[in-house]
Amino acid sequence: MILKNFIVFEGIDGAGTSTQIEMLKKRQDSNKFFFTAEPTDSETGKFLRRMLKGDVELDARTSAFLFAADRNEHLYGSGGTNCGVVNQAENGKIVVSDRYLFSSLTYQSVTCGNELPRRLNESFPLPQILFFFDIDPEISLKRVLGRGETEIYEKLDFQKATAERYRAVIKEYEEMNTGMEIVRLDAARSIEETASVIEKFLGNLL
Numbered sequence: 001m002i003l004k005n006f007i008v009f010e011g012i013d014g015a016g017t018s019t020q021i022e023m024l025k026k027r028q029d030s031n032k033f034f035f036t037a038e039p040t041d042s043e044t045g046k047f048l049r050r051m052l053k054g055d056v057e058l059d060a061r062t063s064a065f066l067f068a069a070d071r072n073e074h075l076y077g078s079g080g081t082n083c084g085v086v087n088q089a090e091n092g093k094i095v096v097s098d099r100y101l102f103s104s105l106t107y108q109s110v111t112c113g114n115e116l117p118r119r120l121n122e123s124f125p126l127p128q129i130l131f132f133f134d135i136d137p138e139i140s141l142k143r144v145l146g147r148g149e150t151e152i153y154e155k156l157d158f159q160k161a162t163a164e165r166y167r168a169v170i171k172e173y174e175e176m177n178t179g180m181e182i183v184r185l186d187a188a189r190s191i192e193e194t195a196s197v198i199e200k201f202l203g204n205l206l
Contacts, residue, residue, distance in 0.1 A: 002179045003125040005089040005205065008100040010170075011133030012163050014140030015187045016194060017098050023195055024096060032206060034089075036074065036082035037098035044070040045080065060112035067104050068120035075124065086125070094205055100127065102173075106165045110158070126180045129201055132170050133194075135187035137163045 009017035021035055039045035039052075048066055050056045058066070074097075077083040089095045101121040108117040137159035174182055183201060185194055 001125045002128055003086065003089055004128050005093065006085065006095045006097070006125070006127040007129045007131070007202075007205075008097050008102070008127040009131050009133065010099060010102045010166070011135065011187055012137060012140050012159055012166060014143035015133035015135045016143075016191065017131075017133055019191055020195060020198060021096060021098050023191070024198075029206065032094055034085070034093040034095045036085060036095060038074055038100060038103065039067070039070050040074045040080045040082050042070060042073045042077065042080035042083055044073060060108065061116060064104065064108040064112055064116050064120060067108065071101060071104070071121070071124060094202070097127075102130070102132075102166070102169055105169045106162055109169075110161050110165055126173075126178055128205075129181045129183065130170075130173070131183045131185055131198060131201075132166070133185050133187035134167065135163075139188055 009020060011017050018037075021037075024030065024033060025035060027033075039048040044066060047056070048063070048070055051058055051063060051066075073079050073083050075083075075085045076087075085095050085097065101124050104117045104121055105114075137156060141156055141159055170182060170184070173180065181201070183197070185197060187194065
């Protein structure tokens with residue numbers, strides 16, 4: 001199922017998804033948007049952020065279940081300011097999310113295999129548009145290290161494996177003909193060039 005008015009930005013850490021969302025927030029018509037991210041700011045999401053920082057150690061399968069639970073709250077709940085995506089989209093807001101189920105199909109599959117993440121996420125709706133920020137892991141990691149604070153997944157070997165898995169996941173969805181529009185972006189290009197491509201697709205929704 002496709003959820004209309006729902007847009008997702010995906011890419012490995014340092015690909016530039018957050019930067020583009022911050023640019024959208026500065027638009028004069030930003031009131032037409034609902035900006036959100038995963039993990040959410042619900043209690044489950046806060047726990048996951050602690051895990052990503054390395055404060056909590058979990059079995060990879062446990063984290064896969066928790067990410068799916070947080071995603072369900074993201075879509076249907078009211079436990080945080082960035083929850084309730086379905087309600088916002090159905091009421092006419094353009095929902096822009098930094099990460100969604102494609103992150104789980106990528107990151108969790110690297111750590112615990114493909115089957116569990118697929119099973120946990122198969123019932124969630126797909127976005128109307130998926131922007132995939134494709135970038136060389138060495139470039140993205142330099143950006144991450146420049147921020148001065150890293151998470152448990154932000155290591156070059158893992159980033160390389162993740163980048164390959166991301167590309168495979170996106171290709172699978174391109175071949176499924178789900179009705180979801182997939183836009184591949186060269187995230188090594190300038191911020192302005194990337195924003196220009198995104199703007200062309202957003203213009204059809206506004």
